[in-house]
Amino acid sequence: MLVKQKKQETLPLLEEPDIDSIPGLLQDLDEFIQANKFNLRNSQKFYIQTSGFRPRSADNQHHRLLIKGRLRLLLLREVTAFDLAGKFLGLRGIPLSIAVAGAVAVIVFLIMNWFLRTEIGLALRASGDNEDMVRGMGSNTDTNVLIGCGLSNGLVAMAGALVGQNQGFCDVGMGIGMIVMALAAVIIGEALFQPKGIAVILFSCFAGTFAYRLFITFALRMGMRPGDLKLITSVLVVIALALPFVRKKLRHEWVPPASRF
Amino acid sequence: MKDMNSMESKSKSLSIQLADIRKVFSRGTVDEVRALNGIDLDIYKGDFITVIGSNGAGKSTLLNVIAGVFPPERGGRIIINGKDVTDLPEYKKAAHVGRVWQQPEVGTARNLSIEENLSMAMLRGKKRTLRKAVNRTRRETFGESLTPLGLGLEKRLTALVGTLSGGQRQALSLVMATLSRPTILLLDEHIATLDPRTAEKVLQLTDMVIQKDRMTSMMVTHNMEVALKYGNRLIMMHKGKKVVYIGRKEKKTLGIDDLVRAFERAAGEQFKDDSILLSDREC
Numbered sequence A: 001m002l003v004k005q006k007k008q009e010t011l012p013l014l015e016e017p018d019i020d021s022i023p024g025l026l027q028d029l030d031e032f033i034q035a036n037k038f039n040l041r042n043s044q045k046f047y048i049q050t051s052g053f054r055p056r057s058a059d060n061q062h063h064r065l066l067i068k069g070r071l072r073l074l075l076l077r078e079v080t081a082f083d084l085a086g087k088f089l090g091l092r093g094i095p096l097s098i099a100v101a102g103a104v105a106v107i108v109f110l111i112m113n114w115f116l117r118t119e120i121g122l123a124l125r126a127s128g129d130n131e132d133m134v135r136g137m138g139s140n141t142d143t144n145v146l147i148g149c150g151l152s153n154g155l156v157a158m159a160g161a162l163v164g165q166n167q168g169f170c171d172v173g174m175g176i177g178m179i180v181m182a183l184a185a186v187i188i189g190e191a192l193f194q195p196k197g198i199a200v201i202l203f204s205c206f207a208g209t210f211a212y213r214l215f216i217t218f219a220l221r222m223g224m225r226p227g228d229l230k231l232i233t234s235v236l237v238v239i240a241l242a243l244p245f246v247r248k249k250l251r252h253e254w255v256p257p258a259s260r261f
Numbered sequence B: 001m002k003d004m005n006s007m008e009s010k011s012k013s014l015s016i017q018l019a020d021i022r023k024v025f026s027r028g029t030v031d032e033v034r035a036l037n038g039i040d041l042d043i044y045k046g047d048f049i050t051v052i053g054s055n056g057a058g059k060s061t062l063l064n065v066i067a068g069v070f071p072p073e074r075g076g077r078i079i080i081n082g083k084d085v086t087d088l089p090e091y092k093k094a095a096h097v098g099r100v101w102q103q104p105e106v107g108t109a110r111n112l113s114i115e116e117n118l119s120m121a122m123l124r125g126k127k128r129t130l131r132k133a134v135n136r137t138r139r140e141t142f143g144e145s146l147t148p149l150g151l152g153l154e155k156r157l158t159a160l161v162g163t164l165s166g167g168q169r170q171a172l173s174l175v176m177a178t179l180s181r182p183t184i185l186l187l188d189e190h191i192a193t194l195d196p197r198t199a200e201k202v203l204q205l206t207d208m209v210i211q212k213d214r215m216t217s218m219m220v221t222h223n224m225e226v227a228l229k230y231g232n233r234l235i236m237m238h239k240g241k242k243v244v245y246i247g248r249k250e251k252k253t254l255g256i257d258d259l260v261r262a263f264e265r266a267a268g269e270q271f272k273d274d275s276i277l278l279s280d281r282e283c
Helices: A002-010 A025-037 A042-051 A081-089 A093-115 A119-129 A131-136 A141-167 A178-193 A198-221 A226-250 B002-011 B059-067 B114-122 B136-149 B166-178 B196-213 B224-229 B248-253 B256-282
Strands: A072-074 A169-171 B014-025 B033-044 B048-053 B077-080 B097-100 B184-188 B217-221 B233-238 B241-246
Touching: A081 A093, A081 A141, A093 A141, A093 A198, A119 A131, A119 A141, A119 B114, A131 A141, A141 A169, A178 A198, A178 A226, A198 A226, B014 B059, B033 B059, B033 B241, B048 B059, B048 B224, B059 B097, B059 B184, B059 B217, B097 B166, B114 B136, B114 B166, B136 B166, B136 B196, B166 B184, B166 B196, B217 B224, B224 B256, B233 B248, B233 B256, B241 B256
Parallel strands: B048 B217, B048 B233, B097 B184, B184 B217
Antiparallel strands: A072 A169, B014 B033, B014 B077, B233 B241
């Protein structure tokens, strides 16, 4: 028993992830450098990434994921960004949340819209499209993947900070299931707008998030229990995935084989 | 006069030197393949070398080694413009090497527009910054580079590359490979997947682009006729070795029959070579 325990102790992993120290960005960069250096396959990279966040045992004492050394951080007495913005704008409650979130969304949209059109941003986008070509054009795809992951995790960290300040507390479980929701939002956005240009792609991400939340709210108002939310999400994702194909079938266009996914 | 002389010597100067290039895949297993068995090759500025050989002769491997997709075995050396670049990774070698792949899908990014693809190509080997990837002056350059193709692509700069045909994509690949004036242009059976008429068209475009800038280039092909018609030197490969070498003077007078005979002779000798090699290893 003892031996077993010890083995588990030494089994994994990279360093202790600690959201509080430096938000997501640096920690994930480090993980990705390690993963990329040894040329791991994507599935392995993904394992390393996710396993870093997995609780080491069922015992709550051994949660690997902590915020300032605790499982939950209360921010009710702190002065948050929302408080400051509220003083400045003279708003309170829900209108204030909408105003701040909207402003942040607009700023992020503008920054991303600029960045993805720069030379570095273009190399980043091309890396997602055709790695052979990008290397052939003299751009290091590993670096590009690092930039992309750093950027997205930085955004995630910022979003987490906003949510935390808005609801008045942070919890280690806050991010659970978030990736599925994000994926659903992006897929819905793509299905709705079928974007081609950068600006439209970005806009469809935002719009997809909005639409997803709208659907969820509708479902809840219609009397579905919160426990059924997962079902709603998966049904939504399936519909959104199928929508472009159904549309093509109706127009008698060529439908790519399923291997695309 | 002095200038003329230096120009002259420059045009004949060595561009790329390959010394004892070997490549073994899956070494030490039953699948061991000796793809390249000691290739030595001097490529001079302005050379247009056609490489011919049967499947598995090592033609593509040779181009991949030059482009840096994988390094050669220890002992081999690749020297570009006097600098040893044997162990540089592909993305660093790319500054010297322009490439057109066999499949149109590999050379271009399908979800990016034509101008974005060209912008990627323009910055080959340069530091990428936070400036705009596509601006007005660049757009003009792209238009000028596409006009000679005569395909009307210069009017469709914002179209996604995925909407182009295979031939158009391959022509675009060609422009992208030469846009930043690399030291050498590598063409890896770039017309193999096209229909005969498109292939002919792309081949003519290739010749035109190469002649225009007197670009140093290497073209791999299966087609003997093509290999004889284009280029000033010819290499025939068999089992990872350079078995026939034809210089600029002989190449003009050579016919397909001569080439086939030369190949058979060389291949026959090659088989003997191999049996010697095998018996040596078994001893």
